[in-house]
Amino acid sequence: MKITDIFQTQERTFSFEFFPPKTENGYEILLRTIEALRSYRPDFVSVTYGAMGTTQDKTIAITAKIQNEIGITAMSHLTCVGSTEANINEILASLEKSNIKNIMALRGDPPEGQKEFIYTQGGFKNGTDLIRCIKENGRFAIGGAGYPEGHVEAASLESDLAYLKMKMDMGADFIVTQLFLDNRHYYKYRDMALKKGVTLRIIPGVMPVTNYDQITKFSTMCGCAIPSDLEARLRDVRDNKEEVAKVGIEHATNQCMDLLRNGAPGLHFYTLNKSTATQEIFNAVLTGGYGQGHRPG
Numbered sequence: 425m426k427i428t429d430i431f432q433t434q435e436r437t438f439s440f441e442f443f444p445p446k447t448e449n450g451y452e453i454l455l456r457t458i459e460a461l462r463s464y465r466p467d468f469v470s471v472t473y474g475a476m477g478t479t480q481d482k483t484i485a486i487t488a489k490i491q492n493e494i495g496i497t498a499m500s501h502l503t504c505v506g507s508t509e510a511n512i513n514e515i516l517a518s519l520e521k522s523n524i525k526n527i528m529a530l531r532g533d534p535p536e537g538q539k540e541f542i543y544t545q546g547g548f549k550n551g552t553d554l555i556r557c558i559k560e561n562g563r564f565a566i567g568g569a570g571y572p573e574g575h576v577e578a579a580s581l582e583s584d585l586a587y588l589k590m591k592m593d594m595g596a597d598f599i600v601t602q603l604f605l606d607n608r609h610y611y612k613y614r615d616m617a618l619k620k621g622v623t624l625r626i627i628p629g630v631m632p633v634t635n636y637d638q639i640t641k642f643s644t645m646c647g648c649a650i651p652s653d654l655e656a657r658l659r660d661v662r663d664n665k666e667e668v669a670k671v672g673i674e675h676a677t678n679q680c681m682d683l684l685r686n687g688a689p690g691l692h693f694y695t696l697n698k699s700t701a702t703q704e705i706f707n708a709v710l711t712g713g714y715g716q717g718h719r720p721g
Contacts, residue, residue: 425497426525426565428597430467431625437467437690438706438718439627442697444471444482453697454486458494460699464706465718466496467690470528470567470600473501480515488522499526499567502558504548509557512548516561528567528600529554552590559595568596570626572604572613576647581616589620598624600692603631603642605675606651607682628683631694632701633672636662673701677708684714 430437440461445451458469471487473480483500491498500519502512519527531551548554551568558566568591571584578584588599599622604610610628617626633639636658643650650658654675661667680691691709693702709715 427468427497427499427567428565430497431598434467435689436684436714437627438464438709438715439466439468439470439690439692440702441470441472441629441692441694442486444486445697450697457695457697457699458490458496461695461702462494462496464703464715467718468497468499468526470499470501470526470692473503473530484515484518484522484524487519487524492523497526498524499528499565500524501528501530502554503530504550504554505531507548508545509548512554512557513561516558516564520563525563526565526567527558528569529558529596530569550587552587552594555591555596556594565597566595568592568599570599570601570613570617571647572601572609572628573647573649576645581613585613585616585620585622588617589622592622592624596624599626601626601629602646603629603648603694605633605648605654605679607679607686609649610683610688611686625689627690627692628688629692629694630676630680630683630705631696632669632676632705633658634669634696634698634701635665636668639672669701673704676701677705680705680709681712681714684709684712 442454442458445454469490471483471490473483487498487500490496502515507515529551531554548557555566555568558564570588571578574581574584601610614626639650639658642648657671658668661671683691693705695702706715710718
């Protein structure tokens with residue numbers, strides 16, 4: 425099923441994101457995580473994509489398994505990194521053959537050890553061009569990325585929103601945002617996007633903080649500001665993993681409840697292939713009455 429078909433009957437969607445593990449043990453952990461979260465009946469799940477061929481085949485294989493064997497609507501990420509247009513068309517044919525009908529189209533991050541994105545001759549320079557290529561195939565529902573605090577390479581939030589409008593014009597069907605830790609950024613982004621003429625669903629991406637060093641690294645990499653009160657609470661317990669997770673889950677739960685109260689069209693959880701934190705947050709969402717139709721069982 426296409427995610428756009430789900431939108432026809434669901435005003436609000438709940439979804440999870442996974443990444444292809446590098447080891448057999450990691451793969452077993454991923455399968456257990458999917459099974460644990462499957463009981464919440466997510467509307468769809470997504471699988472991230474590796475740069476320069478590191479996990480591309482795994483992405484397609486895992487997405488196909490979730491779609492065809494586990495029975496959850498699945499979306500494969502696809503990036504521009506290291507691929508020509510001919511390569512992309514081959515991948516699209518492989519995705520279609522695997523019965524995958526949904527693609528998250530991204531420019532992609534530079535490979536490890538490379539500071540800047542390097543355009544591949546004969547390929548695409550950004551996610552907007554990739555969306556156009558996928559749309560020309562006409563067979564997929566297409567997701568695009570949104571950056572509530574602006575892309576780290578954008579000159580301003582205003583200029584970044586111009587690219588968001590281009591994504592819609594080129595054929596994106598919906599937007600999933602990068603993680604953010606202050607909902608005010610999402611609300612401002614959503615309202616500014618609408619004024620720009622962006623009428624797509626902008627689904628907020630949520631990642632519970634469970635590791636202090638990890639979130640500070642993510643914050644630097646993607647330009648996600650950590651609210652001062654949250655940073656102080658995390659810093660006070662940074663050497664206690666259980667307490668860090670407790671603070672992070674509490675913050676993410678409050679985020680989710682506030683987002684849903686204020687009209688967000690769902691939630692997309694960045695699980696990091698772990699189920700515990702997501703389950704705790706989702707249970708609170710269910711208790712609050714926001715997740716009808718997504719209850720375990």
